[in-house]
Amino acid sequence: MRSFNSFVLQANGVNLPLHRTSFTWSNNRKSQAWARLDRFLLSPAILLWFPNMIQRSLPRCLSDHNPVIIREEIVDWGPSPFRFLNWWLEEKDMMKESIKWWSECKAVGSQGFVLFSKAKASKISLKRWLQSSKINLKKPKEVEDKLEVLDTKAEREGWTASLRQERLHLLEELWKRHRREEQSWRQKSRIKWLHDGDKNTTFFYSIANSRMRNNVITEMLIEGTTLTDPMTIREGVFKFFKEHFKEVDWKRPIMSRDGLMKISDEEKVALEERFSVEEVHFALWNCDGNKAPGPDGFNLNFIKAHWKEIQDDFMRQAAIVFARSVEQCSTFLAWIYPLNTVLG
Known part of the structure; x- marks a missing residue:
């Protein structure tokens, strides 16, 4: 054995x-x-x-x-969720366009809705730009085929200055595409101990596929019924969590203040001060931009790269959250309890 x-x-x-x-x-x-x-x-x-x-x-x-x-077995779960890839930030045209997409969105409503609408509009515009530029469809194989044709021609006719220049250009483009592919799979693999510059695309690809295989749901038992169709599984999961997180009336515990340590007046004032731009900037820049993105698909690298454009919207929303701190904290605690129950 x-x-x-x-x-x-x-x-x-x-x-x-x-x-x-x-x-x-x-x-x-x-x-x-x-x-x-x-x-x-x-x-x-x-x-x-x-x-x-x-x-x-x-x-x-x-x-x-x-x-x-x-x-x-390929299961069709519908459109894949949007995920922002870091190497898109290297495209100068995309950076210019994304700044314009964010500023041109004139949403009306609460600040949270405005922030959501601008992120949604940027996502839709980014998808269109990727399709029109076909930047995601440019695979290394296309350049490799051109290099093979060029080398064959050089062997037959000899190297000229123009052929050498064309080959240098193709090699530069090939390296760029391999670099994009490597960055993409490294980001999808979500391995924490890797850093920018580590090169093993095959390894990143295998890790990313392993994560997908382990996370795939082919069937689910709900109320004694085995569901295998993706649509029925989605409906079953939605109904379960809708019922699970439904608000119910219950008597909340009252905490006694006896024996609790008290903070000083200076500490109280410091805690009640509004978030400053410097504090938010410091917190964001100390976060790893390669972490899994939020529900909107944008990760922290996108926010850092576009901080000048989104800073005002971001800070206005932060001020609203701070002003409703008591309400936000009670809501947060109410959601943590059932979440821990689900995770065991």
Whole structure:
């Protein structure tokens, strides 16, 4: 067994998550025993070509083993959520356009709604710009093919000054596209110990796909019914959390102030002061911009790069949140309680 485990480690065998059941064997006796004995181990190279491979157990019927099948299964969950990629900030045209998108949005309403509307308008405009410029569709393979044609021509006709200049231009473009691809997969992999400049696109790609495989939901048991269709799963999840987070009347505990330490008047004044631009700037710039983005899809790198344009909107919203601090704190505490219940 040790030799087998050693072989699996050396071969980097990937054990895919098992869907439908947790175990593949049972002794079928009164004193029940369960184990996962049957599984597929795949090489990382296979998963690079077939990233949507899954293991699924089948009913065991008369046997004490569940049959296990492996197949590529692509589930359509609808449009993919928007995620801002850091390398877009390197495009000068995009930076100029994004500043214009933010300033041209004239939303009317509460400050929170204005901030939301400007982020939404920027996201829609950014998607259109990406499609029109086709910047996301430019793969390294296109440049590699051009380089091959150029090298073949040079071998046949000899190198000229124009061919050398064209080759230098293509090499520069190829490096740029490889760099974009590497940055994109590194960001999607969400590995904390990596830094800008680390180069292993295949590794980033495998980690990102591994995260997607582990997070995929192929079926869900809700109120005794097994759901497999993506739309019914989404509806079931929505109904569950809508009911779970529904406000209910309950008697809140009253805390006694006896024995509590008190802060000084100076500390009280400092806590009640409004957020300054310097404080917000310091907090933002001490956050890692590569962290997972928020619900709107923009990460902190986007906010840092466009801080001059969004600072006023951001600070106005911060002032409103501060003015309603008592209401915000009570709402926050009410949401934390059920969240901890769900996470166990």
